[in-house]
Amino acid sequence: MRSWSRRQALKAGAGATAAVLALPQALRAVPAEVAAEIAKFTGGKAFSEGLITIDVPEIAENGNTVPLSIAVDSPMTANDYIAELRVLADGNPRPGIASFRFTPQCGRAEAATRIRLAGSQTLSAVAKTSDGRVFLARKQVKVTIGGCGG
Secondary structure (H helix, E strand, O other), X not given: OOXXXXXXXXHHHHHHHHHHHHHHHHHOOOHHHHHHHHHHHHOOOOOEOOOEEEEOOOEEXXXXXXXXXXXXXXXXXXXXXXXXXXXXXXXXXXXXXXXXXXXXXXXXXXXXXXXXXXXXXXXXEEEEEOOOOEEEEEEEEEEOOOOOOO
């Protein structure tokens, strides 16, 4: 068995790091994939804006754990409620981040979680009502490296 010199080990490590850093760029979703997922979710229906509030930091210091809260203004009655909510991102390997289902018994159409973002990107939240109406909101999130805002 051949042993590596310190220099060879450092070169191998640098090469592996470069390969890992280059890989996510090639595997990220694109806005067209997000649009296709939205069209699939909505059945091609036109959407309205205004009812969804996305609360996520504009600058996330750590993309591995980004707090996300979403609220949809709805009466949540038996005849008018938010049935489903989806969150999508155009910079992650897969556009779908989270999916939530609601019933009138929920009282409010709200959800909070932590998400992982592969880099700076746009989040899209799409909500579908019990009677088939669709609402959309978008928010840009900048993920910094080491919290340096750069």
